[in-house]
Amino acid sequence: MPLDSATRPLNSLGFAKPEAETRVLVAMSGGVDSSVVAAQLAEEGYDVVGITLQLYDHGAALAKKGACCAGRDIHDARRVAEQVGFPHYVLDYENAFREAVIEEFADAYLAGATPVPCIRCNERVKFRDLLETARELDADCMATGHYIRRMAGAQGPELHRAADPARDQSYFLFSTTREQLEFLRFPLGGLPDKAATRALAAKYGLPVADKPDSQDICFVPEGNYASVIEKLRPGAAEPGEIVHADGRVLGVHEGVIHYTIGQRRGLGIGGLTEPLFVVRLDVDARQVIVGPKEMLATRLVHLGEVNWLGDAPIGTQAEWPVLVRVRSTRPPREAILRPVSEREAVVELLAPEEGVSPGQACVFYETEGTRVLGGGWIRAGG
Template identity: 80%
Template sequence: MALDTHPLNSLGFAKPPAETRVVVAMSGGVDSSVVAAQLAEEGYDVVGVTLQLYDHGAALAKKGACCAGIDIHDARRVAEQMGFPHYVLDYENIFRDAVIEEFADSYLGGATPVPCIRCNERVKFKDLLETARDLDADCMATGHYIQRKIGAHGPELHCAADAGRDQSYFLFSTTPEQLDYLRFPLGHLPSKAATRALAEKYGLSVADKPDSQDICFVPDGNYAGVIEKLRPGAAEPGEIVHADGRVLGRHTGVIHYTIGQRRGLGIGGLTDPLYVVKLDVDTRRVVVGPKDMLATRVVPIREINWLGDSPFDSQKEWHVSVKVRSTRPPREAIIRPLSATAAQVELMTPEEGVSPGQACVFYQTDNSRILGGGWIWRGA
């Protein structure tokens, strides 16, 4: 007797949506709210989960900063409206240990960290994903703008259809095992306007909610202020020095500067523009120089997560495109593996402002596939 096989549903499972449980990571914003509402309307067994990661009041050391509370409230309202259960999990300790502490240490070490990547890697796609498994979910869905496609060797990570919303830079460390379990229902949409149109269609109260622009635990954009609260005494003064050795002035702390910075150096009266080219934490010196000193061609990276079909170190060279900053388009490059998790990346066109602590993300040159990436760990 032939077995009755059910066609694949929209999440890729051979069973009806009602028998498919999906945990949706809900931030309280419009993107994840639309994902949850859409899946609920399609008949899936949706469970919404919101993580309480930080206390804005503590982060800013002022009263009335209740943004985190508002986000949780907004997520809960969507769940109530669409008729699925919603849970709030206290992940403050995990988030502080896995993300905020490293952010502070990296900044104090003269790096330019990207905590959103670490949050996806160490909290959302690790601890939350395990929670989804504990809830017997078939998969976990998020509101990220990225695509998951099935290739010849299994699930592949691809850029979002809307290049302006693409979040691949922040998701390069997603492992093959995680990718097998994750779903990204918004990745194929042509624009953010299309997402907001869906929010209107479902009558969601967050349809017009503005996008968050800053790092969640630095809602006012003042990184140095947060670092000083996390590491009292960290902002020690020092010298601003030209690359040729001249002392040009004083600063109030290395943490106030980033590689490539031009404005706000406090060394006016010079004819030629100067940029921060190096942060010397040991001597508390901010080194400045002309723009051409920022150009970097060879970038050392480590902690590589590889999403290619054959082992990373099975070839001497990989000809790819790479991003060394989230805001820059991919550029042609050659990756030369040093081990399974370390490499040197040679940029065919030198990039300015390449900084330790940033990510270097790999892309296939002939299509939208993301091949992984790693962390820039020191100047070339």
Template identity: 80%
Template sequence: MALDTPKTELNSLGFAKAPKDTRVLVAMSGGVDSSVVAAQLASEGYDVVGITLQLYDHGAALAKKGACCAGRDIHDARRVAEEMGFPHYVLDYENKFRESVIDEFADSYLAGATPVPCIRCNERVKFRDLLETAKDLDADCMATGHYIQRFMGSEKAELHKAADGDRDQSYFLFSTKQEQLDYLRFPLGHLRSKAETRELARKFGLPVADKPDSQDICFVPNGSYASVIEKLRPGAADPGQIVHLDGEVLGEHKGVIHYTVGQRRGLGIGGREPLYVVKLDVDKKHVIVGPKEALATRKVPVREINWLGDEPFESREEWHVSVRVRSTRAPKEAIVRPLSATEAEVELLSPEEGVAPGQACVFYETEGTRIWGGGWIWRGY
């Protein structure tokens, strides 16, 4: 009679082998989050390999405070690896980053959109190119310091919101493909606060325990998008007219790139009721303004959809979900009607203000924490 084969327990990363036999590549930005991930896994005995990406000019990076992947951050990541005793490498991804993220950011902005380059960086650099590097190094998985959760469902790996709603980064990770999700791990997603992360950093004696969080987009100094666009695309800031929805010309502007949909301050057209930017007409070089109610939108066209549901996206005429149209907004109930495998019309059950092309529209489970995917808003109203 055959004996039952004893079941091998899974380690904390979900593999049926000892941590020392499990190689994990940790994407290290030099900040406290990814440093804690690397230190935690190293302390558990995993075969950790730390990788930091140099994404833009090293000299310029050293002069910029508060940005990820800068020269100081590379130094900090290396120090953490030395403290914890695992190998660390710096990869020059400057050309890939420019081609995959920065150039599109500039072109989208010039087209009147409000792009989110951090999403493209995760999608095209960290979770594509770096993930392939991890596989080339025979890593069993890749871990990051993102605040999001990955659970094994009955069908496949699922993406869920972080336990800490204030730190949840699901908006920036909606485009993660299923095959990437199968390979990725997010060890911080279950933590309830950033204070817990910093306490772990102190526990491991990490030099970055009290390092401030980065605030700006890494290649945008002081949050000035327009200055970056002018540098990347000389002559982009052509002047034009500020026009009311009723057609009245209210003034002049110094370039459409200085404005975003929903903006109120800095218009320079005082003396009337409060006005907001409701649309950017790049071809006519018009900044179109109107009252706050003109920003309200119910119908949102979405394309480049990444679907993480268990059933095919087109298997239903409509999906009842919650959606987030800005990273700073809470999800609101909506109906998503597929037009193809990658396009849909989203109907918001209550109108949203400031819906802008170039932003993401992320789909969530209405009752629960699961992320169904999402797409890109591609046309304004």
């Protein structure tokens, strides 16, 4: 007698039905991570559909190394799908990507911020538009190659850091909403390290098993942000003064867009007895303000666009003891989170952090354990 949905055990993706009747849309970037996810789920018997997004250049970046979602990567994703044996589609999202990600990136840089476009891409393209496409294709869920864990909790699915701290991508996924988390799956989050992923790629005989990881922001070749901004906003690199925090003019620059908070090298103001750092950018006055390292220390961080993933509403407590990460490359630090509204908050760092910059994200974690409690966008530090 066949099992009904009430008595059938859940499959590995959490559905009470056979794998063959569970449709999974896999977001395929053309790299080894998402390729392994697709191959693994197909081997387990799931109804896999691969989708790759054409985000920029209409394939002009075919030979570019170290990027994602370009021509070479679309080709690689297609090869994996053909070899493993599941349908694969390419969707042209170039206009959506430009409007939702690239334009804001340019405007943020011009305003003196240091944006993180990968977060906006996840938030506005992959986990919004592509997720809606998955629903239209009658998929039961969407799987990605991100290193983060989705775990069952008392109030529904929770977001947790990856098992491998070196690969954890929670900083870039803090804006994932509860509704999105219900639909998303992250099969790689529990793997011990990247070597385990590559071992699976070799096991499945994938043509991308040895493909290098992407390093740069996909539309910023060689990490040269300024050149991209100048193309997007001609005339943006207007010269101005490099000014010490005490008011002394130390030199000139070729555009505020060439500088970021905390920068020390490449300032072009040699001959000084003390090391100086960029401590502030005054876009209106076209000034790069520099000062000693201690001026970078920040204790209060003002946040907007807060996304809260805790069980209780954020406003139920005046203060939340948390760990926070103010840059993707930094470990979590002890802090107090004070809500101002559902979408605004102030974080007090128990020990000051250097180089806190508007445009970056501040991500919240439980003080004990691995749970991600959300995060917000840094508006100002003090």
